[in-house]
Amino acid sequence: xxxxxxxxxxxxxxxxxxxxxxxxxxxxxxxxxxxxxxxxxxxxxxxxxxxxxxxxxxxxxxxxxxxxxxxxxxxxxxxxxxxxxxxxxxxxxxxxxxxxxxxxxxxxxxxxxxxxxxxxxxxxxxxxxxxxxxxxxxxxxxxxxxxxxxxxxxxxxxxxxxxxxxxxxxxxxxxxxxxxxxxxxxxxxxxxxxxxxxxxxxxxxxxxxxxxxxxxxxxxxxxxxxxxxxxxxxx
Amino acid sequence: xxxxxxxxxxxxxxxxxxxxxxxxxxxxxxxxxxxxxxxxxxxxxxxxxxxxxxxxxxxxxxxxxxxxxxxxxxxxxxxxxxxxxxxxxxxxxxxxxxxxxxxxxxxxxxxxxxxxxxxxxxxxxxxxxxxxxxxxxxxxxxxxxxxxxxxxxxxxxxxxxxxxxxxxxxxxxxxxxxxxxxxxxxxxxxxxxxxxxxxxxxxxxxxxxxxxxxxxxxxxxxxxxxxxxxxxxxx
DNA sequence: GCAAAAGTGTTGATGGTACACCCATGG
DNA sequence: CCATGGGTGTACCATCAACACTTTTGC
Numbered sequence: 001x002x003x004x005x006x007x008x009x010x011x012x013x014x015x016x017x018x019x020x021x022x023x024x025x026x027x028x029x030x031x032x033x034x035x036x037x038x039x040x041x042x043x044x045x046x047x048x049x050x051x052x053x054x055x056x057x058x059x060x061x062x063x064x065x066x067x068x069x070x071x072x073x074x075x076x077x078x079x080x081x082x083x084x085x086x087x088x089x090x091x092x093x094x095x096x097x098x099x100x101x102x103x104x105x106x107x108x109x110x111x112x113x114x115x116x117x118x119x120x121x122x123x124x125x126x127x128x129x130x131x132x133x134x135x136x137x138x139x140x141x142x143x144x145x146x147x148x149x150x151x152x153x154x155x156x157x158x159x160x161x162x163x164x165x166x167x168x169x170x171x172x173x174x175x176x177x178x179x180x181x182x183x184x185x186x187x188x189x190x191x192x193x194x195x196x197x198x199x200x201x202x203x204x205x206x207x208x209x210x211x212x213x214x215x216x217x218x219x220x221x222x223x224x225x226x227x228x229x230x231x232x233x234x235x
Numbered sequence: 236x237x238x239x240x241x242x243x244x245x246x247x248x249x250x251x252x253x254x255x256x257x258x259x260x261x262x263x264x265x266x267x268x269x270x271x272x273x274x275x276x277x278x279x280x281x282x283x284x285x286x287x288x289x290x291x292x293x294x295x296x297x298x299x300x301x302x303x304x305x306x307x308x309x310x311x312x313x314x315x316x317x318x319x320x321x322x323x324x325x326x327x328x329x330x331x332x333x334x335x336x337x338x339x340x341x342x343x344x345x346x347x348x349x350x351x352x353x354x355x356x357x358x359x360x361x362x363x364x365x366x367x368x369x370x371x372x373x374x375x376x377x378x379x380x381x382x383x384x385x386x387x388x389x390x391x392x393x394x395x396x397x398x399x400x401x402x403x404x405x406x407x408x409x410x411x412x413x414x415x416x417x418x419x420x421x422x423x424x425x426x427x428x429x430x431x432x433x434x435x436x437x438x439x440x441x442x443x444x445x446x447x448x449x450x451x452x453x454x455x456x457x458x459x460x461x462x463x464x465x466x467x468x469x470x
Numbered sequence: 471g472c473a474a475a476a477g478t479g480t481t482g483a484t485g486g487t488a489c490a491c492c493c494a495t496g497g
Numbered sequence: 498c499c500a501t502g503g504g505t506g507t508a509c510c511a512t513c514a515a516c517a518c519t520t521t522t523g524c
Contacts, residue, residue, distance in 0.1 A: 010247050010284060012319075012330055049245060049319075049330075056319035056330065082317045082332050084247075084284075084291035095247055095284075095291065097317050097330070169475080187514065189477060205522095211475025212521035227512075404503080422487065424504060440494095446502025447494040462485070 011089075013096040014059045015046030015137075017080060017144035018068065020120065021161050021177050022105045026148075027120040028141055029067065030133075037090050038134035042126065044141070045118060046096065060099040067118050068103070075103040076160040080144055088136045100144050102160035149178055154228040156198050159219035167206050167214035168192060168199075179231050191229055197222030246324075248331040249294045250281030250372075252315060252379035253303065255355065256396050256412055257340045261383075262355040263376055264302065265368075272325050273369035277361065279376070280353060281331065295334040302353050303338065310338040311395040315379055323371045335379045337395035384413055389463040391433050394454035402441050402449035403427060403434075414466050426464055432457030 018029035030042040045067045049059050057079070061072035077099055084095040123145055130138040151157045158174045159166070172188045175181075192198055197220040205213040253264035265277040280302045284294050292314070296307035312334055319330035358380055365373040386392045393409045394401070407423045410416075427433055432455040440448040 010245075012245050012247065053321040055321055056317065079316060081314060082291065084332070086288040086290055095330075095332070097319070167476090184514070184516090185475085186477070186516085191513090193477095208522050209475080210473075210523075212477075214476060402503090419487075419489090420502085421489085421504070426486085428504095443495050444502075445496075445500075447504075449503055465486095 010093045010095060012049040012056075013046055013094055014049055014056060014063055015044040015096050015098045015140065016060065016063055016067065016101055017044055017098060017140060018064070018101040018103060019123070019144065019148055019161075020103050020105050021174060022120055022122075024173070024177060025122040025124065026145065026177055028123050028126055028144070029118055030121045030126065031067075031119075032117050033134055041134040042121065042132055042137075043134035044098070044137050046098075049097075056097055060097075064099075064101055068106075070103065070106075075101055076157060077101045080140070080147060083136060083140060085136065098140050098144070100147055102148065102157060104161060104163045149231070152178055153230055154225050156195075156219065156222050156225060159198075162219075165202055165204070165216045165218055167216060169214055171199075171217075175229070181232055188229075195222065195225055195227075198225065245328045245330060247284040247291075248281055248329055249284055249291060249298055250279040250331045250333045250375065251295065251298055251302065251336055252279055252333060252375060253299065253336040253338060254358075254379065254383055254396075255338050255340050256409060257355055257357075259408070259412060260357040260359065261380065261412055263358050263361055263379070264353055265356045265361065266302075266354075267352050268369055276369040277356065277367055277372075278369035279333070279372050281333075284332075291332055295332075299334075299336055303341075305338065305341075310336055311392060312336045315375070315382060318371060318375060320371065333375050333379070335382055337383065337392060339396055339398045384466070387413055388465055389460050391430075391454065391457050391460060394433075397454075400437055400439070400451045400453055402451060404449055406434075406452075410464070416467055423464075430457065430460055430462075433460065 016029070020027050020029070029045060031045050033039050033041050033043050045063060047063055049056065054062070060077060060079075064070065064072055064077060080098040080100040082095060082097045086093065088094065123141065126133065126141055127138060133141070148157070152175060158171055158178075161174045162170050168189050169185070171192060172183055172185060175188070176183055199217040200220045202216045202218055204216045206216055207213065251264070255262050255264070264280060266280050268274050268276050268278050280298060282298055284291060289297070295312060295314075299305065299307055299312060315333040315335040317330060317332045321328065323329065358376065361368065361376055362373060368376070383392070387410055393406055393413075396409045397405050403424050404420070406427060407418055407420060410423070411418055434452040435455045437451045437453055439451045441451055442448065
């Protein structure tokens with residue numbers, strides 16, 4: 001608590017839940033804490049809000065750039081929820097505003113100035129070893145994953161996990177991995193090509209990997225899906 | 236600014252967007268500010284978070300009880316979003332965690348200890364006179380209404396606007412008013428009675444208001460709607 | 471040709487809309 | 498009886514899951 005004079009009585013933090021798909025699994029970006037409390041444990045990247053003129057959305061974007069080297073306009077970033085249980089940080093009262101980011105699988109570390117040991121951890125693994133996570137971050141991760149899962153249903157966000165050009169198979173695998181559910185490739189194809197503005201054909205074709213080469217697409221202008229693509233597990 | 240010594244450099248507020256249906260309109264609970272800034276303007280009820288051991292959800296519930304006299308377990312209360320633009324409060328940096336509450340139309344003031352002038356204001360009126368609202372509260376109200384609108388689609392939340400017992404007509408009017416859209420009474424009836432756990436019949440019937448008396452229902456155990464009841468305006 | 475993946479056509483089930491029709495009450 | 502709102506039946510249409518089938522590549 002020697003640093004408590006530097007931080008207001010109720011401190012405000014901004015934490016990031018950054019998701020990607022890697023090796024057929026949903027992964028989350030975690031850092032290893034170097035200091036107490038929870039030294040050595042895995043935690044969401046984040047930091048305290050400075051009291052200057054920085055907007056909280058901008059603070060989240062800045063943290064994201066520091067961790068990944070990516071600008072917020074290159075990927076999806078949205079506010080998830082604010083967590084403020086009284087003793088979630090044993091040092092003092094901390095209220096943390098959490099953000100959800102989705103990005104394609106890019107190499108890490110991405111040359112950010114902040115060279116803390118950020119690593120991709122499969123979400124399943126992180127959530128099955130809750131004791132290794134700092135603070136209430138297991139709960140935050142679970143909320144982030146659930147938000148991502150449900151957003152795939154009625155928005156075009158799945159494309160945020162893909163690179164700039166992708167095949168319909170790539171997109172289907174995003175859905176299958178995030179939902180842990182297999183989808184019929186033929187019906188999926190029809191469904192996504194039927195939504196206006198979801199996908200823009202590039203005209204090119206992907207290198208074949210054993211069969212007929214797939215058409216390549218970019219993400220289209222649509223942001224919501226009409227009709228939605230619904231999960232099975234719902235009822 | 237005489238009280239600024241009591242508030243940390245970055246202050247945390249909890250604000251409430253309390254919605255109800257009154258006189259066939261969606262209404263929001265607003266207070267008239269007595270002090271600068273924005274003295275005399277309408278604002279969302281709320282207050283600063285104390286740095287003691289109060290959870291932020293509990294702080295929202297306490298504010299709600301002070302304004303309406305109702306306990307949080309009697310009505311729906313959920314976190315909406317956190318707003319933290321740098322100059323949203325001209326005095327100092329304030330980050331506000333906003334909550335959305337839905338309640339049936341009950342008389343106000345509800346005998347809370349805090350006798351500030353809380354009043355119901357039709358949402359349309361509030362949003363068409365944005366200049367009369369304090370801070371960024373017009374934006375918050377718009378977000379709250381949009382959240383309520385979309386939650387009616389896939390949750391059973393519409394019952395939160397009704398009293399403990401209600402008719403299917405009452406429920407339909409909730410949808411019609413919140414969505415500003417008229418629905419076919421016959422198809423609506425079939426739809427809601429077809430969702431398992433949405434409605435529990437009481438066995439009683441309402442006093443007639445000109446026609447056959449309607450069956451009375453309580454809210455059932457279901458919290459999500461399968462299938463959803465979708466708005467028209469979507470595509 | 472054969473395997474493998476992409477993409478199309480078809481069919482039967484399901485859920486939605488529109489609307490005709492019957493039910494129960496007050497006046 | 499009539500007016501009024503509550504509630505059911507039904508016909509038609511859109512969407513969807515399931516799966517047979519065709520297309521396009523590598524080997």
